[in-house]
Amino acid sequence: MMLGFLLARAGVRVTVLEKHADFLRDFRGDTIHPSTLELMDELGLLEKFLSIPHDKIDRLTGLVGEDRITIANFAHVPTRCKFVVLMPQWDFLNFMADRAKRHSTFDLRMRTEAYGLIEEDGRVIGVRAKGPDGPLEIEADLVAACDGRHSILRERAGLQVDEFGAPIDVLWFRVSRRPSDTAETFGHLEAGRMMVMLNRRDYWQCAYVIPKGGIENIKQKNLQSFRESVAAMAPFLRDRITEIRSWDDIKLLTVAVDRLRQWYRPGLICLGDAAHAMSPIGGVGINLAIQDAVAAANILVKPLREGGLTEAALRNIEKRRAFPTRITQGLQVLIQSNVINPVLQSTRRPKAPLLANLLRWFPVLQRIPARLVGVGIRPENVRTPETPVSPI
Numbered sequence: 001m002m003l004g005f006l007l008a009r010a011g012v013r014v015t016v017l018e019k020h021a022d023f024l025r026d027f028r029g030d031t032i033h034p035s036t037l038e039l040m041d042e043l044g045l046l047e048k049f050l051s052i053p054h055d056k057i058d059r060l061t062g063l064v065g066e067d068r069i070t071i072a073n074f075a076h077v078p079t080r081c082k083f084v085v086l087m088p089q090w091d092f093l094n095f096m097a098d099r100a101k102r103h104s105t106f107d108l109r110m111r112t113e114a115y116g117l118i119e120e121d122g123r124v125i126g127v128r129a130k131g132p133d134g135p136l137e138i139e140a141d142l143v144a145a146c147d148g149r150h151s152i153l154r155e156r157a158g159l160q161v162d163e164f165g166a167p168i169d170v171l172w173f174r175v176s177r178r179p180s181d182t183a184e185t186f187g188h189l190e191a192g193r194m195m196v197m198l199n200r201r202d203y204w205q206c207a208y209v210i211p212k213g214g215i216e217n218i219k220q221k222n223l224q225s226f227r228e229s230v231a232a233m234a235p236f237l238r239d240r241i242t243e244i245r246s247w248d249d250i251k252l253l254t255v256a257v258d259r260l261r262q263w264y265r266p267g268l269i270c271l272g273d274a275a276h277a278m279s280p281i282g283g284v285g286i287n288l289a290i291q292d293a294v295a296a297a298n299i300l301v302k303p304l305r306e307g308g309l310t311e312a313a314l315r316n317i318e319k320r321r322a323f324p325t326r327i328t329q330g331l332q333v334l335i336q337s338n339v340i341n342p343v344l345q346s347t348r349r350p351k352a353p354l355l356a357n358l359l360r361w362f363p364v365l366q367r368i369p370a371r372l373v374g375v376g377i378r379p380e381n382v383r384t385p386e387t388p389v390s391p392i
């Protein structure tokens with residue numbers, strides 16, 4: 001959506017395909033990072049964007065056993081907004097879609113699922129899709145595969161994937177929120193379990209982290225035992241824990257960390273999770289996907305407007321974004337393997353690791369994770385032009 005908006009805004013004709021009828025998927029995370037807010041500011045959209053109901057978090061806290069630790073404090077990030085916005089991703093996507101639709105060059109097709117590539121002489125020249133009115137073919141100078149971590153287009157393109165393993169999966173469910181509850185979004189780590197709770201105003205979106213493939217074990221113990229585990233992590237949920245009525249209320253989200261060896265082929269580029277599936281650790285995947293889109297738009301506008309898109313331009317996009325992606329995924333895998341997985345496998349109450357204690361003893365160090373989560377490595381700036389909005 002961000003790439004589509006930036007290109008259309010610069011006068012490039014774009015068709016965005018979305019397989020669902022709306023953006024009401026609740027499993028993509030809700031974080032809008034300071035770096036994305038900076039981009040909204042550069043686009044002149046910040047004020048309007050912040051008028052949509054949202055919550056702000058100025059620090060990330062975690063509970064490791066009985067130790068409460070501030071992991072990141074965003075007060076010093078080098079951006080205008082020194083906080084992370086928590087907003088359901090559908091509100092963000094609807095906002096961007098609404099802005100993009102003001103450009104006659106933008107065409108959003110909902111309920112349209114891409115399932116194949118059209119190729120000619122080894123070059124991708126379009127996509128095959130199923131829309132509400134049946135099958136369709138769309139030809140294009142460039143296909144941008146932004147179809148997430150189960151990307152069908154990258155598979156169809158035959159691009160090779162390196163898997164880095166994720167020892168965790170996530171159980172995703174909601175429980176109502178009362179005005180007397182804390183407003184904090186937080187993570188809690190205990191022997192054998194971890195839970196992160198996102199404050200969505202009238203309900204808590206809960207992410208209960210389990211060892212990979214551990215769902216059958218949990219189901220065998222029965223639902224009441226699972227409810228007990230949840231209530232042990234967040235005791236204030238105990239009085240409404242039966243809102244989890246059956247296993248159908250709980251979605252299993254499989255976590256993957258992978259990266260394409262090469263993100264492009266002539267006529268095709270993969271971006272976001274389609275190029276590099278991110279773990280939820282640190283809540284940075286949305287940030288990376290947006291940064292990919294901005295970097296891609298900066299490089300693509302000229303050749304797409306003037307003709308003559310080369311493979312070198314696609315290579316430059318990969319070159320620019322591969323480094324921040326490698327480092328970020330490396331850190332995610334490190335945390336998964338050295339902090340989260342050992343705690344999930346353990347029966348002893350965890351203690352804050354040395355690194356967490358350092359953050360507690362020397363709060364100035366909290367600026368480092370704040371910078372990594374809030375801004376990321378090699379932040380992008382919008383360099384694409386804006387053509388006047390023409391009547392549609």
Ligand SMILES: Cc1cc2nc3c(=O)[nH]c(=O)nc-3n(C[C@H](O)[C@H](O)[C@H](O)COP(=O)(O)OP(=O)(O)OC[C@H]3O[C@@H](n4cnc5c(N)ncnc54)[C@H](O)[C@@H]3O)c2cc1C
Binds near residue numbers: 029031148278284289
């Ligand atoms: C449990 C979990 C929690 C997470 N929480 C956070 C968080 O809090 N913060 C954060 O920053 N990151 C989080 N992440 C990571 C984040 O969700 C991803 O990194 C991010 O969504 C990637 O964005 P994307 O646009 O590349 O892909 P997606 O957000 O997956 O978007 C892909 C889009 O393409 C559509 N689509 C898919 N296939 C097709 C097709 N064939 N044709 C047409 N449309 C198609 C999908 O419907 C979807 O709208 C989390 C990940 C997981 C697994």
